[in-house]
């Protein structure tokens with residue numbers, strides 16, 4: 001019988017990413033309802049030392065494959081390793097993060113384990129002893145409640161949505177052999193180019209300050225960067241701004257960009273086209289600054305300011321600085 | 326170069342999505358159907374590779390009768406032929422079943438590189454390309470913004486959180502396309518005329534030797550939670566309004 005709530009934790013450069021603790025905490029909650037245990041899989045090279053940390057967030061057992069072939073991440077090596085341990089242990093539920101790496105790995109595992117998965121979930125629960133996963137579809141224009149009949153029942157969790165809860169368990173570290181066959185490793189990372197700005201990705205940001213065509217040009221974003229610096233936020237953009245070449249592709253929020261759920265989304269000079277709203281309306285709070293009181297963004301905003309953003313944003317930055325001092 | 330592109334027909338991004346009262350699906354009345362935007366990048370990249378290296382571009386789509394329009398759109402852009410997998414048993418297919426159907430069709434034709442979109446903007450699942458690669462036993466590079474083919478290898482650029490990776494893979498390989506890969510062309514009028522005569526094979530699940538085996542099912546569709554009506558900060562002075570907004574975010578919403 002399939003057993004246990006399993007997670008694939010994610011580490012980069014020898015440190016767990018936040019999503020790993022979100023996964024562990026969520027898995028603990030599900031496992032408690034099933035009176036079952038939480039197991040984690042940790043892959044990488046020279047990472048055995050960090051594995052036990054997961055115990056703090058409710059993990060009973062941590063399966064570690066510490067192997068040079070697992071650094072850096074490649075789909076082939078990671079999918080082979082996870083599939084091997086999953087086949088040996090037959091987990092009931094397997095959770096991954098819907099990060100870039102988690103999406104790549106989890107979808108390959110769906111093929112390897114011949115099962116089903118709910119992607120980018122914003123809620124998961126147990127109903128009738130099975131996993132029920134809730135996820136935005138059509139970029140959040142509607143939600144689906146997904147039942148996975150395949151085994152393991154897989155879900156990937158949207159980063160930054162699930163809370164991290166400390167709940168100390170054994171976190172016993174067990175080594176496993178990933179059984180990698182070099183002949184099967186067909187992809188390799190040739191080069192890693194780190195983004196020098198060190199900014200938090202939009203999909204993981206707590207606060208997003210986003211600008212649209214109303215910013216008038218690339219220089220306009222200076223005032224958003226200043227506000228973002230005070231709030232510890234990441235700057236995003238509408239497609240109009242990206243297509244105009246004012247902001248990089250990776251900044252685009254919306255149905256054909258990034259779908260985001262920060263705690264706070266501040267939309268500046270963004271009208272709120274349906275494709276934009278689709279990508280950000282699951283934010284916890286939305287504030288909008290737009291000089292047009294009829295702009296559709298105000299239908300989604302919790303707080304709205306109707307005025308010239310070039311006058312409001314610098315003042316907002318000043319006020320926030322004061323409040324946060 | 327034998328190039329295959331998987332394309333899905335999806336509701337236009339402008340579409341308002343209404344859930345059927347019984348939650349069994351979405352109300353398709355009045356929806357305009359289009360090619361999944363990420364698949365357009367796949368078709369465009371395939372055509373550019375063909376123009377550079379020669380070869381042929383096959384479009385494969387799983388979908389009801391209307392999906393033929395999307396195949397024709399890709400043919401009008403310049404693809405050579407199509408395979409339309411149309412079977413009522415596949416209408417509610419999940420990623421695994423869809424990929425099984427695509428794999429069955431693609432196994433029977435030569436394939437050096439297969440393009441998918443990084444995700445379909447209806448189910449937003451982002452799984453099919455990878456499952457397909459696994460079922461074909463070939464590597465994948467997902468969410469690609471730049472691609473170079475060098476002999477029987479590729480180099481692909483993939484943005485991740487806070488970095489860009491350059492990934493090398495052998496061919497055959499599945500590549501999933503992200504915005505930024507290229508600017509898709511529009512179908513020309515002569516292209517549209519020519520597309521009508523290009524061959525499209527129509528197959529059902531039995532012809533592919535497969536049965537639908539759905540492993541993940543949307544048991545219920547629900548509308549997004551309604552957002553409570555917002556507050557518009559009143560006044561004439563931008564500075565006073567900014568101060569009020571900061572205060573609301575700090576004291577009421579408690580998000581800063």
Ligand SMILES: Cc1cc2nc3c(=O)[nH]c(=O)nc-3n(C[C@H](O)[C@H](O)[C@H](O)COP(=O)(O)OP(=O)(O)OC[C@H]3O[C@@H](n4cnc5c(N)ncnc54)[C@H](O)[C@@H]3O)c2cc1C
Pocket residue numbers: 211212213214215237238239240241252253254255256257258268269270271272273274275276279289290291292295307308309310338362
């Ligand atoms: C297939 C497809 C996919 C798409 N995907 C996306 C997507 O993923 N994301 C996305 O964002 N869009 C997407 N779009 C585009 C979308 O339809 C809109 O065109 C776009 O979102 C508009 O961007 P915007 O709000 O910045 O510009 P506009 O709609 O031009 O709005 C600019 C706003 O700025 C305000 N403004 C101007 N000056 C000032 C000022 N000084 N102070 C205050 N306010 C000011 C104006 O009142 C206006 O409301 C897509 C479109 C298509 C066809």
Ligand SMILES: Nc1ncnc2c1ncn2[C@@H]1O[C@H](COP(=O)(O)O)[C@@H](O)[C@H]1O
Pocket residue numbers: 331332333334361363364385386387388420423427440441442443444445446448449450451452453454
């Ligand atoms: N029904 C389908 N027919 C053809 N290709 C599909 C189909 N569904 C998904 N795909 C391909 O897989 C990609 C990802 O889809 P998804 O996993 O559904 O988000 C799409 O962009 C298509 O390239």
